[in-house]
Amino acid sequence: MTSPAGDGLGPTTAEALVFVADLDRPELSAPDAHHLRRVLRLRRGAPIAVGDGSGRWRVCSFGDRLVEATEIVHEPEPTPVMTVAFSIPKAEKPELVVQKLTELGTDRIVLLQADRTVVRWEGDKVHRHMERLHRVAREAAMQARRPRLPEVLGPLPFGVAATWPGATRCDQGGGPVPTGQPTMLVGPEGGWTERERAQVQHVVGLAPYVLRVETAAIAAGALLAAFGHNAWLADREWR
Incomplete structure (x- = not known):
């Protein structure tokens, strides 16, 4: 019974x-x-x-x-959907980022293809990498006792992620994390192009120094986790 x-x-x-x-x-x-x-x-x-x-x-x-x-x-669907989209880093670093963002409670994790992204996944390599990242997310969710798996997507072009509600570009010289901006975009270590900067006006600074992609992505996820869904609901300008 x-x-x-x-x-x-x-x-x-x-x-x-x-x-x-x-x-x-x-x-x-x-x-x-x-x-x-x-x-x-x-x-x-x-x-x-x-x-x-x-x-x-x-x-x-x-x-x-x-x-x-x-x-x-x-459990109810997460509202808003807290998202971290990051430029694909080299080697096994995407696995590290997906693992840590899953543990932090990020709802949607996106592999981003920015203008200056060096790593390019094409053909069978896309399926192989994404299959591995889904396994990593599952294992991390079990470790963190998280009953809802994150959505792991990609690779997606920057222009797609830039249109999502609350899109915020992480960049040096940016301001504090604004409430109502639940989508963090992390660029490649070569930086954003002027075209990309023009597409996303909201900018947040993660640290006073130059960060590696994986460090910036995890820091962005930690900021979202620190605020939590309830804090984002207090400001609905992102809708």
């Missing part, structure tokens, strides 16, 4: 969070079951949260078969 999820049990208070395909009949994948049993060494009957990645979750008792302990909870 299940109970309402009102007794303090949830994704951040259970002993782990895992994602499953069906919340009505939750089953662990073999890798997740191995991780819970061998790495985390959970005991039989330990409370774990299971989610479907869309913000729906419930608590189950861990064992060879999961036993539903609470009813399904559906």
Whole structure:
């Protein structure tokens, strides 16, 4: 028999969070079951949260078969959608950024193709990289006990992201973070072009020095997380 999820049990208070395909009949994948049993060494009957990645979750008792302990909870859609779009950095740095932004609670993470972006993903490379980044986001969400997976998109041209509500360009000499601007755009280390600067008038400064792309993107996500959704709702000029 299940109970309402009102007794303090949830994704951040259970002993782990895992994602499953069906919340009505939750089953662990073999890798997740191995991780819970061998790495985390959970005991039989330990409370774990299971989610479907869309913000729906419930608590189950861990064992060879999961036993539903609470009813399904559906968290509301995030409003506004807090977004960090960053120019694609080299090597494995996109994975680091996606991991940290997921942990910080960024709703939408976008790989950006700016005018001076050096890295170019084309053809099969796009699918391979994005598939890897989705896996990174899933693992980071489980680690952070975050029941809603972030939307990971890209690569998208700067002109697309520039039209999103509350678009703010991160640049040296920018002002403090304005409320009502939930979309942070992080450019390449070569800087924005004049064309891009003209497209986005709102500018925020992240630090007095020149930052690497990955540092700036994580800093932007931390600023959004510090304000939280409630603070952004106080100012609806972005609509």
